[in-house]
Amino acid sequence: MPYEFEEILETIRMTEIEHFDIRTVTMGISLRDCHDRNIDVTKQKIYDKLFRYGKNHVKFAKEVESQYGISIANKRISVTPISIPFDSCNAEEFIEIAKTLDKAAEDIGIDYIAGFSALVQKGMTNGERELIKAIPFALSQTKRVCSSVNIASTKAGINMDAILLMSEAIKLTAEKTKDHDSIGCAKLVVFANAVEDNPFVAGAFHGVSEPEVVLNVGISGPGVVLDAIREAGNVDLQHLSEVIKKTIFKITRAGELIGRKVAEKNGIPFGIVDISLAPTPAEGDSIADILKAMGVEDVGAPGTTAALAMLNDSVKKAGLMASSSVGGMSGAFIPVSEDMGMIRAVQAGNLSLEKLEAMTAVCSVGLDMIAIPGDTPASTIAGIIADEAAIGVINDKTTAVRIIPAFGKKIGDFVDYGGLLGKAPIMEVRKLCSEGFVARGGRIPAPMRSLTN
Amino acid sequence: MKFSEEEIRKITFEAINELGDNAPPEAIKELVRKRVEALGGEYQFKKNEASFGRVILTSFGMNHPGIVASVTKALSDANCDIQDLSQKILGDFYTMIMVVDISGSPKDLRDIQEDLNKVAEEQKIKIYLQHEDVFRYMHRI
Structure with a gap:
């Protein structure tokens, strides 16, 4: 037998019992050649191009699923940040473009399309201002479109003017989608140091240095890591790191295989495999449970940040060994609403916004899928975004804020979206005022890269 | 000798015309195979x-x-x-x-x-x- 009995059973156990799946195969499509002076022609060009490349995306992904016995949870599309090719549009036209993206996504048969985005870390063009103005309307009038805005980078600093606009946009989006628990905010990400090849929606977009069309894959598998840690028992931390690495190695290899095969079927180049551990609301598919299995009583306990740092680092080391195409975010995601363990920790009062913020300094993204009271002022949201951006900019890493000021809700309430977005308890936000600082506007200058203490 | 997709399509259409619209697929396949082989080509359907x-x-x-x-x-x-x-x-x-x-x-x-x-x-x-x-x-x- 070319494979050991145990090896084969291990793979079956991963896919059948431990929720190992490929989280997303995301096709990145450039829209840079779709601009026209006439908005109707622009819309037609966008639709035609998306449909031409994407029409078999779901079908091919399903074929690969059955061939290898590994399920692919999401099939999605990302596009060039819309503000770049269509910079001459006004807010109304951007909303029209969002509707076109929505229609194309629906006809292709995918649940989300991402890239209603702008990159404004240094400054904003007129078109980018218009796009940000359009975001609340675009997200409330479409179902499948996701938006992201990059407001800071290590090279450019932190654009406070953009943060102020975004915090207002987040508030308005929450209000405009109040009938659905402010779901619009779940589709809106504010980034620092955004990456160009991220396959994970809602923050995905097809960067300007990417090829015409590309296929990126995002793996998953907290359940697999959790079981491996539990099985390892009471071992020291070096040994534990080894256990995590061995597991991630296998997951990454499988992820790359699936990505390459889907790309091959579509006849397009394969881009990257993003080795992020992404949880789902399914029981056992949780980052919080991994941290608990590592030994902390609950997420939020002293030691949580260290455990997360080690988990994240082990994931990266193993992923890099397993594939030469690692990219995207590649770390561990700690969204609240999408992780049952995190939800429980918040409900039990063990996990606060401040601890979450500390955790984001060592893990993949940032304050993700966090619901806060609807009456939180925009300036406080701006302060939260600025804090998170500072962590990213100073540490030269990607951070993000996907926060939901749930309209009309207060502490003790829930927002519940079902499906992969899950449900989130409303978290407490400090009542102290940030207005005086954030309202100054302008830009926090880029940080220095030496004397880094 | 290899045939392009276009040439095979042409041969297939000719076969369909010759056998009529109601011909069973097997008969059409057989005729296409004969034609291709007569022209000195190799007949093999590409399996996925x-x-x-x-x-x-x-x-x-x-x-x-x-x-x-x-x-x-x-x-x-x-x-x-x-x-x-x-x-x-x-x-x-x-x-x-x-x-x-x-x-x-x-x-x-x-x-x-x-x-x-x-x-x-x-x-x-x-x-x-x-x-x-x-x-x-x-x-x-």
Whole structure:
């Protein structure tokens, strides 16, 4: 037998019992050649191009699923940040473009399309201002479109003017989608140091240095890591790191295989495999449970940040060994609403916004899928975004804020979206005022890269 | 000599015209094959990738007589070649792993999976059929 009995059973156990799946195969499509002076022609060009490349995306992904016995949870599309090719549009036209993206996504048969985005870390063009103005309307009038805005980078600093606009946009989006628990905010990400090849929606977009069309894959598998840690028992931390690495190695290899095969079927180049551990609301598919299995009583306990740092680092080391195409975010995601363990920790009062913020300094993204009271002022949201951006900019890493000021809700309430977005308890936000600082506007200058203490 | 897709399409259309719209697909295939060979070409339908190579069949469940017989019968009906077979029994529970070459089968992997799903249902066991690559990628550097 070319494979050991145990090896084969291990793979079956991963896919059948431990929720190992490929989280997303995301096709990145450039829209840079779709601009026209006439908005109707622009819309037609966008639709035609998306449909031409994407029409078999779901079908091919399903074929690969059955061939290898590994399920692919999401099939999605990302596009060039819309503000770049269509910079001459006004807010109304951007909303029209969002509707076109929505229609194309629906006809292709995918649940989300991402890239209603702008990159404004240094400054904003007129078109980018218009796009940000359009975001609340675009997200409330479409179902499948996701938006992201990059407001800071290590090279450019932190654009406070953009943060102020975004915090207002987040508030308005929450209000405009109040009938659905402010779901619009779940589709809106504010980034620092955004990456160009991220396959994970809602923050995905097809960067300007990417090829015409590309296929990126995002793996998953907290359940697999959790079981491996539990099985390892009471071992020291070096040994534990080894256990995590061995597991991630296998997951990454499988992820790359699936990505390459889907790309091959579509006849397009394969881009990257993003080795992020992404949880789902399914029981056992949780980052919080991994941290608990590592030994902390609950997420939020002293030691949580260290455990997360080690988990994240082990994931990266193993992923890099397993594939030469690692990219995207590649770390561990700690969204609240999408992780049952995190939800429980918040409900039990063990996990606060401040601890979450500390955790984001060592893990993949940032304050993700966090619901806060609807009456939180925009300036406080701006302060939260600025804090998170500072962590990213100073540490030269990607951070993000996907926060939901749930309209009309207060502490003790829930927002519940079902499906992969899950449900989130409303978290407490400090009542102290940030207005005086954030309202100054302008830009926090880029940080220095030496004397880094 | 190789034919382009366009040329094969042309030959096929001619064959359809000659045999009429109601001709069975097998008859059209046969005529196309004859035409291509008469012109000195090689006739071979390109099989899709999912019908090539080796797959790993994993089956487990409560042990009872007739499991191996029913699984191997389904495979032999699909003209699959069993290249290796190994099994373990632990109490009432059995696990069986086979390496199966499906290159010679007229069916593709999905059809074979469907056949075996029926067997799994009848025998009240679990059967998984996965392409070998996934094991090679995960367990071999």
